[in-house]
Amino acid sequence: MSVMTTQVFEQPAVIQPKQHGKPGGFLRHTSIFTGLAGGIVLAAITYMIGSKLVPWGTQNADFSQVGLNALIAATMFAWVIGFMAGIGAFAGPIRWALGHDLTHDDAEYMAGKDQGKFRYWKYTTDHKVVGTQYFVMVLVLLGVGGFLAMLIRTELGWTWGELFDPDFYNSIIGTHGIVMVVSLIIVVTGPLGNFIMPIMVGARDMAFPRLNALSFWLLFAAVPPLLATLFMGGIRDGWSVYQPLATQAGMGMVGYQVLIIVFAFSTGVASVNLITTAVTMRARGMNWSRVPIFVIGIIASSVMGLIWFPMYQYSQAFAMSDLVVNSSFYNPVAGGSVWLYENLFWLLAHPEVYVIVVPATAGILELMTVFLRKPLFSYKLAIAGFAGVVGISAIVWVHHMYMTGFAPQVGYPFMLSTELISIPFGFLVLVALGTMWRGKVWTRLPMMCVYAVIWDKVIGGITGVYLSDVPVDQYMHGSMFVVAHFHFMLMGAGLFGAMACISYWFPKMCGRMLNERIGSIGFWVAFFGFQLTFFSMFIAGLQGMPRRVLQFDNAFNVSNWVSTIGAYIIGIGMLIFLYAIITSWRGKTWAPANPWGAKTLEWQTSTPVPLENFPVLPVVTSDPYGYGVPDPYDAIEQELAKDDNELKVPQ
Amino acid sequence: MSIITPPETDQPEEPTNRAMPTHRLKEYFSRPYVRRILIMAVIIMAGVIALGWVVVGFMNTTGAPASDIMVELEQTVLIFTIASAPLIAITLSIIFYSLTGWKHSSGDEPPMQDSPAIRTNPVAVIAWIAATSLLAGFLVVWGLIELATITSNAYGSTSANQQPTDVKQIDINVTGQQWVWSFEYPDQQGITSDTLVVPVNTPLYFNATSVDVIHDFWIVELGVKIDVNPGAITNTGVTPTKLGTFNIRCAELCGLHHAYMETKIEVVTQEQFDAWVRDKGGMKTA
Ligand code: HEM
Ligand SMILES: [Cu+2]
Ligand SMILES: [Cu+2]
Numbered sequence: 009m010s011v012m013t014t015q016v017f018e019q020p021a022v023i024q025p026k027q028h029g030k031p032g033g034f035l036r037h038t039s040i041f042t043g044l045a046g047g048i049v050l051a052a053i054t055y056m057i058g059s060k061l062v063p064w065g066t067q068n069a070d071f072s073q074v075g076l077n078a079l080i081a082a083t084m085f086a087w088v089i090g091f092m093a094g095i096g097a098f099a100g101p102i103r104w105a106l107g108h109d110l111t112h113d114d115a116e117y118m119a120g121k122d123q124g125k126f127r128y129w130k131y132t133t134d135h136k137v138v139g140t141q142y143f144v145m146v147l148v149l150l151g152v153g154g155f156l157a158m159l160i161r162t163e164l165g166w167t168w169g170e171l172f173d174p175d176f177y178n179s180i181i182g183t184h185g186i187v188m189v190v191s192l193i194i195v196v197t198g199p200l201g202n203f204i205m206p207i208m209v210g211a212r213d214m215a216f217p218r219l220n221a222l223s224f225w226l227l228f229a230a231v232p233p234l235l236a237t238l239f240m241g242g243i244r245d246g247w248s249v250y251q252p253l254a255t256q257a258g259m260g261m262v263g264y265q266v267l268i269i270v271f272a273f274s275t276g277v278a279s280v281n282l283i284t285t286a287v288t289m290r291a292r293g294m295n296w297s298r299v300p301i302f303v304i305g306i307i308a309s310s311v312m313g314l315i316w317f318p319m320y321q322y323s324q325a326f327a328m329s330d331l332v333v334n335s336s337f338y339n340p341v342a343g344g345s346v347w348l349y350e351n352l353f354w355l356l357a358h359p360e361v362y363v364i365v366v367p368a369t370a371g372i373l374e375l376m377t378v379f380l381r382k383p384l385f386s387y388k389l390a391i392a393g394f395a396g397v398v399g400i401s402a403i404v405w406v407h408h409m410y411m412t413g414f415a416p417q418v419g420y421p422f423m424l425s426t427e428l429i430s431i432p433f434g435f436l437v438l439v440a441l442g443t444m445w446r447g448k449v450w451t452r453l454p455m456m457c458v459y460a461v462i463w464d465k466v467i468g469g470i471t472g473v474y475l476s477d478v479p480v481d482q483y484m485h486g487s488m489f490v491v492a493h494f495h496f497m498l499m500g501a502g503l504f505g506a507m508a509c510i511s512y513w514f515p516k517m518c519g520r521m522l523n524e525r526i527g528s529i530g531f532w533v534a535f536f537g538f539q540l541t542f543f544s545m546f547i548a549g550l551q552g553m554p555r556r557v558l559q560f561d562n563a564f565n566v567s568n569w570v571s572t573i574g575a576y577i578i579g580i581g582m583l584i585f586l587y588a589i590i591t592s593w594r595g596k597t598w599a600p601a602n603p604w605g606a607k608t609l610e611w612q613t614s615t616p617v618p619l620e621n622f623p624v625l626p627v628v629t630s631d632p633y634g635y636g637v638p639d640p641y642d643a644i645e646q647e648l649a650k651d652d653n654e655l656k657v658p659q
Numbered sequence: 660m661s662i663i664t665p666p667e668t669d670q671p672e673e674p675t676n677r678a679m680p681t682h683r684l685k686e687y688f689s690r691p692y693v694r695r696i697l698i699m700a701v702i703i704m705a706g707v708i709a710l711g712w713v714v715v716g717f718m719n720t721t722g723a724p725a726s727d728i729m730v731e732l733e734q735t736v737l738i739f740t741i742a743s744a745p746l747i748a749i750t751l752s753i754i755f756y757s758l759t760g761w762k763h764s765s766g767d768e769p770p771m772q773d774s775p776a777i778r779t780n781p782v783a784v785i786a787w788i789a790a791t792s793l794l795a796g797f798l799v800v801w802g803l804i805e806l807a808t809i810t811s812n813a814y815g816s817t818s819a820n821q822q823p824t825d826v827k828q829i830d831i832n833v834t835g836q837q838w839v840w841s842f843e844y845p846d847q848q849g850i851t852s853d854t855l856v857v858p859v860n861t862p863l864y865f866n867a868t869s870v871d872v873i874h875d876f877w878i879v880e881l882g883v884k885i886d887v888n889p890g891a892i893t894n895t896g897v898t899p900t901k902l903g904t905f906n907i908r909c910a911e912l913c914g915l916h917h918a919y920m921e922t923k924i925e926v927v928t929q930e931q932f933d934a935w936v937r938d939k940g941g942m943k944t945a
Pocket of ligand 2: 357405
């Protein structure tokens with residue numbers, strides 16, 4: 009992307025409120041530590057007052073303790089509110105209400121100006137800080153989820169008996185599932201969407217910097233309630249927590265519901281922010297045909313999240329109401345409907361898988377152009393592909409409910425939509441293939457990940473096509489086959505795609521090159537283990553092994569042993585990759601500003617990126633894909649054309 | 660650019676700098692990489708198609724197909740594999756060729772020379788969209804027809820507004836309960852059992868319900884599956900075509916002992932079935 013740095017634009021002066029005291033005011037005293045204190049204090053107070061008030065002994069239809077559930081829910085929400093208050097999240101609105109609105113100096117203080125490393129522990133609005141916070145958070149969450157996955161595989165590989173109590177086993181599969189889903193939803197849009205995307209479009213920060221900090225800290229506050237459930241009976245119902253089973257779980261479910269209700273606010277806020285930034289804050293000259301494809305992917309993903317996350321939130325709000333005030337949205341005994349739950353849940357939970365896969369896909373398209381030194385093939389087709397996926401993703405959710413027993417005719421339209429969605433997905437495949445076509449690859453780690461991701465997508469895609477057929481799904485639904493299918497998509501395409509993106513943008517984000525050798529070893533070990541684990545899981549599923557079981561027929565032993573061995577290999581690979589991230593990040597030498605010779609804007613500013621990203625705002629004069637030399641085959645075509653024209657001449 | 664004198668006709672022919680389609684196609688297929696990719700694609704395609712049989716082979720390890728539906732759905736797996744094989748093969752061979760065929764560069768510095776600037780190719784785009792749409796269209800049509808067939812077999816004979824078919828069918832009430840299955844035979848004087856015993860080649864019709872949470876009634880080798888919901892009755896049906904003992908498992912997480920919620924289905928001859936019914940205290944049917 010050509011950048012002119014000579015022009016300076018006059019900005020109209022904005023009338024500033026008067027400065028009271030030192031910049032930052034109250035916020036000078038808040039940090040994660042005051043947040044923790046606030047959360048714990050408010051939760052403790054709520055618990056003490058609440059335990060005097062609740063009607064002990066009241067039971068709901070499933071005999072769980074209504075009073076206790078209500079108390080736990082109130083305590084958890086109190087923790088969230090106390091934490092947010094303690095960290096200073098409400099300082100802005102309160103000061104505005106009191107007539108002391110934040111001044112420019114206050115805003116600079118909040119952006120972390122001159123605060124050194126401690127700004128990472130505060131309610132800091134700078135998008136680069138938020139992105140880094142998300143990055144660390146994601147690594148932690150993936151670690152927790154991965155550890156639980158190892159426990160699951162250990163149980164399944166131990167075919168001689170029960171290693172864990174069935175209740176504990178059920179709660180680790182549920183917790184693993186939801187922790188991984190949450191981390192994958194944020195793994196690209198969190199770190200890269202926040203850190204890279206605003207620079208990529210040439211903005212100084214996100215459109216709403218304070219909302220940006222809000223979205224991260226809400227997520228942060230929502231995680232303790234989730235992990236607390238492990239000590240309160242757990243989420244024993246899988247990540248999809250079908251009703252009415254979930255109601256039986258009682259307390260453990262409350263933590264899940266709090267997580268989802270709060271997390272939905274967090275993603276809503278983040279999505280609005282990302283969309284607004286990409287739509288309104290692009291650099292001069294960056295019209296819609298010059299927007300990098302990664303930005304399009306972030307927009308597409310955020311749109312889906314913004315529209316569909318509320319469904320999930322409602323589903324859990326109703327579920328919580330069933331638990332704490334004894335309503336009966338989902339209790340068939342009292343006139344509720346279990347299908348209401350399933351519909352609300354899958355209305356989000358299907359689009360959500362695309363929320364995960366779309367940004368990772370866009371990211372790999374972006375970096376393919378750099379490592380192949382070629383323009384993106386058919387930019388318009390790529391946009392059409394993303395648009396198609398966003399559109400159709402809204403109308404396919406029932407393919408997760410084919411076997412719920414509705415009238416068979418209901419399956420027809422959803423089978424149609426599910427199979428049609430492979431057409432826009434196909435667009436994206438062609439964009440990738442066309443970009444590869446005759447390109448000389450620069451074989452660096454991020455690009456090698458891209459090959460791995462495409463392979464995984466092909467496998468996930470074919471198996472998805474089997475599943476989308478109602479009769480075939482009649483065999484495969486609820487079996488290990490489905491588990492392997494979605495791991496190929498979520499882990500194979502989503503997580504490995506995120507690893508590609510992270511190793512590509514690592515030099516900009518963390519300021520150092522990611523260690524190529526250690527990173528590659530980690531990645532390929534994980535990839536190999538992944539194939540082993542999930543191919544044998546396909547086999548277990550085809551042989552008839554249901555999912556979410558801890559004991560099974562001896563017929564499935566071999567494939568489960570292989571799967572478990574594979575899972576340990578993944579674990580080792582991931583630890584090596586993590587080691588590469590940590591050691592590289594602590595390295596002494598700074599990365600060059602543009603180590604890949606890329607043309608998008610984020611590589612044109614210095615590393616580490618200065619507080620407002622660009623000394624002078626860039627102006628864009630072409631799209632970011634101006635790579636390439638004239639095609640040598642064109643000359644041959646010209647020759648042929650000559651021959652043809654001669655042939656056409658009479659005589 | 661053209662250095663050729665136009666033919667002397669009334670309407671001068673448009674000068675063109677594109678070769679004739681046949682020439683261009685010929686030239687295209689003479690390029691070495693195109694040939695190699697095509698050869699690779701053919702090999703991969705054969706492999707993918709073979710995989711279809713591997714998939715079905717694994718489905719058959721415990722005695723499937725044991726019903727009309729299972730035969731039907733295994734056939735679908737094969738057809739879908741074959742239908743999607745060409746596109747899969749092209750995709751995989753291009754990524755393999757990109758890894759192995761076209762030139763590489765490595766090292767820490769960005770490569771000095773860029774690759775050809777191919778921005779788009781209308782022929783490729785249109786051909787690809789046409790091919791994927793055709794494939795998707797075929798899958799949809801095949802799937803819809805097949806779904807209509809198996810549901811008419813399975814549901815047709817008892818819905819209230821339809822004539823009963825001439826085939827004698829057996830109704831079975833399935834009840835899921837944490838964590839056992841039980842079966843009731845209303846046509847056989849309501850005898851009950853915790854394993855399913857059924858005569859071969861007779862259509863079965865299941866009315867399934869649950870007394871607590873959602874379970875999922877899965878007769879593995881017969882390829883039928885239906886959720887068992889509290890407060891509702893769901894239906895499905897199948898005709899077993901093979902004698903033997905097969906597995907029934909619960910395919911929806913239903914709490915503590917979900918893993919152990921399994922039982923057997925015995926598909927026996929009509930005579931054995933009648934004897935079994937008598938043993939259970941029912942009267943001989945038909
Ligand atoms: C060609 C495209 C795809 C098709 C046709 C397809 C089809 C399906 C179908 C029909 C199911 C339901 C299976 C069942 O429960 O019986 C399913 C499950 C699932 N798919 Fe896909 N899928 C596709 C791509 C994806 C992608 C891109 C992702 C994720 C990024 C994904 C993630 C999942 C997940 C998470 C589940 C299971 C959820 C659960 O039951 O817990 N799929 N897929
Ligand atoms: Cu889905
Ligand atoms: Cu079960």
